[in-house]
Amino acid sequence: MANRGGKGSYPPSKSGASNGRQNNSNDVIHLSDSDSDSDDFFEEEAPPTHSKSNGKASSDSLKTGGKASSFSNGSKGGKAFSAGKGGKGSASNAKPAMSDAELKLQLDMPPNSILLSNCEAAEMLQKIQGHMAILSEDPTIKIPESFDKAFQYAKEGNHFTSAKLVKEILEPLKDYGVNDGEICMIANIGPETIEEVYALIPSLKATRSINEGKIVEALAALANIKASK
Amino acid sequence: MFFHIVLERNMQLHPRHFGPHLRDKLVAKLMKDVEGTCSGRHGFVVAITGVEDIGKGLIREGTGFVTFPVKYQCVVFRPFKGEILEAVVTMVNKMGFFAEAGPVQIFVSNHLIPDDMEFQSGDVPNYTTSDGSVKIQKESEVRLKIIGTRVDATEIACVVLFANSNLDIACLISPRKPAY
Numbered sequence: 001m002a003n004r005g006g007k008g009s010y011p012p013s014k015s016g017a018s019n020g021r022q023n024n025s026n027d028v029i030h031l032s033d034s035d036s037d038s039d040d041f042f043e044e045e046a047p048p049t050h051s052k053s054n055g056k057a058s059s060d061s062l063k064t065g066g067k068a069s070s071f072s073n074g075s076k077g078g079k080a081f082s083a084g085k086g087g088k089g090s091a092s093n094a095k096p097a098m099s100d101a102e103l104k105l106q107l108d109m110p111p112n113s114i115l116l117s118n119c120e121a122a123e124m125l126q127k128i129q130g131h132m133a134i135l136s137e138d139p140t141i142k143i144p145e146s147f148d149k150a151f152q153y154a155k156e157g158n159h160f161t162s163a164k165l166v167k168e169i170l171e172p173l174k175d176y177g178v179n180d181g182e183i184c185m186i187a188n189i190g191p192e193t194i195e196e197v198y199a200l201i202p203s204l205k206a207t208r209s210i211n212e213g214k215i216v217e218a219l220a221a222l223a224n225i226k227a228s229k
Numbered sequence: 230m231f232f233h234i235v236l237e238r239n240m241q242l243h244p245r246h247f248g249p250h251l252r253d254k255l256v257a258k259l260m261k262d263v264e265g266t267c268s269g270r271h272g273f274v275v276a277i278t279g280v281e282d283i284g285k286g287l288i289r290e291g292t293g294f295v296t297f298p299v300k301y302q303c304v305v306f307r308p309f310k311g312e313i314l315e316a317v318v319t320m321v322n323k324m325g326f327f328a329e330a331g332p333v334q335i336f337v338s339n340h341l342i343p344d345d346m347e348f349q350s351g352d353v354p355n356y357t358t359s360d361g362s363v364k365i366q367k368e369s370e371v372r373l374k375i376i377g378t379r380v381d382a383t384e385i386a387c388v389v390l391f392a393n394s395n396l397d398i399a400c401l402i403s404p405r406k407p408a409y
Contacts, residue, residue, distance in 0.1 A: 105311035109271070113234040116304070121231035124304060128276045144265030146332035150275040150306050153331030154231065157315060181309075184230060189313055200313055200374075 105181040105203065115180050117187035118157035119166050125151040159190030161227045169221045176214045177207035186218070190226065194219065230312060232305050234271065235281060238263065241294045242286070256280055259299055265332075272307020273332045306331050310378050318369040321354040328371055335373065 107115070116124065129151060132143050160166050170183045178186075182201050191197045194216050198205050204215070238259065246254040260277055267273045284298035308314060308330070316328035316335055325338040339348065339356075346356040346363070355366035365371065 105309060107230075107309055109232050109307070110234060113232045113305075116231035116233055118231070121304060124233070124278065125276060128278065128304075132276075146265045146273055147276055149329065149332045150231075150273070150304075153306075153329075181230075181311075185313060188230070189315075203311070 105185065105201070107181045115184050117163065117166065117184045118154045119160050119163035119187060122151070122154035122158045123163050125154055157188055159227060160187075160222065160225050162225060165225050166222065169218050169225075173211065173214055173218060176211040178204065178211055178215070186215075190222070191219065192223070230307065230309060231275070232272075232307065233278065233302065234305055235300060235302050236271070237298060237300045240297050240299050241289070242297065244293055244295070247295075252283060255283060255297055255299060259301060263301075263303070267332075272305045275304045275306050275332065278302045278304060306333070308333065308375050308378065310375050312375050314373045314375065316371050316373055318365055318367055318371060321348075321356065321366055323348050323350070323354075326356065326365060328373070330373075 109115075125147070128147075132147065166187050170187060173183055173186075174180070182204060185201055186197060189196075189200055191200065194212060197215055197219070198208065204211060240255055240259055240262075242251070242255060242258070259280070263274050264277060265274065279302045281300040281302060284300075286295035286297045288295050314330040314335075316330040318326050318328045319334075320327045323339060325336060325340075325342065328335045328337065342356055345359045346365070347359070349355050349357055353366050355364050355369075357364045
């Protein structure tokens with residue numbers, strides 16, 4: 001495995017900052033100057049090594065645990081784990097390899113950012129697509145390919161009929177030890193059983209005694225608004 | 230994950246664009262320069278949703294260009310450690326397979342695919358387990374969990390594993406379009 005040079009491991013997120021929103025006086029990200037000929041989008045210093053990548057990430061600098069974590073319990077429930085023709089990769093006998101803390105969602109976005117679930121992003125991008133259709137009539141304006149890809153991903157990752165209802169169902173979980181990132185992951189994955197939730201979001205197991213009942217209720221409510229595919 | 234975020238950028242405009250439509254020209258240039266790009270810090274800029282503020286322009290000495298600080302809102306997409314991505318396999322070959330999760334492309338090397346999954350060539354190349362229970366081919370949906378990330382100026386490298394499996398896979402997630 002090609003070594004990209006140095007241990008450029010991503011700095012760990014601050015404790016207690018797994019929430020997508022943080023209280024901070026800085027609410028704007030300042031970027032460097034742009035030039036009419038060149039682009040200087042990235043404002044922070046990158047790690048000192050910039051050796052050309054051969055398409056493979058360094059396993060030394062990136063692997064943190066070495067072995068997979070255990071998801072075998074969650075694998076037995078839910079349609080999402082069944083293997084079929086072109087189906088999702090299913091579980092084999094998993095051995096615990098990474099601790100729940102190591103697999104915890106580490107959001108590291110600026111404090112002024114708002115986390116969007118796939119359903120919210122799909123609705124937002126749907127509106128933008130309407131405007132883009134008008135703009136695309138101008139031959140000098142090109143719609144980026146990434147927009148279509150992201151829109152398609154958000155639509156396909158949207159398991160529910162209404163983003164507003166999803167938010168109403170999942171928001172109360174914040175009072176039971178579930179942070180914004182975990183709520184977003186539940187909305188994005190669309191789990192069917194509580195075991196699936198704990199298998200895919202192991203950080204929730206720490207507060208299982210508090211949140212299990214509420215998550216089960218939320219899953220039942222989400223099942224009622226699940227979109228048929 | 231998707232985020233709605235406010236960013237600021239200094240836009241330079243040539244004097245030939247000055248006039249009653251200066252703001253429109255600035256916004257059009259902003260969209261052209263920013264949409265579709267990827268930065269290691271914020272991820273992929275999917276779309277600009279609005280312009281909050283355009284500050285006063287400052288003439289740059291020697292060039293005549295004017296720099297405007299522009300504050301704008303945009304939707305970005307970026308993978309994080311601990312996140313689960315549902316990706317669709319786009320190509321399978323003996324070196325591994327490519328998958329897409331939105332605007333990011335994921336390459337999973339065959340070196341890190343377990344030995345019990347063998348590459349099967351043919352009309353529909355695929356990786357199949359020895360018992361035939363799992364097959365990864367084009368259009369297959371795979372669920373990947375990111376267990377590590379490293380950011381660079383224009384790309385994000387991630388280590389992923391198949392959610393609900395013991396596969397440990399390193400891959401590079403890179404943008405479809407370079408930042409410049």
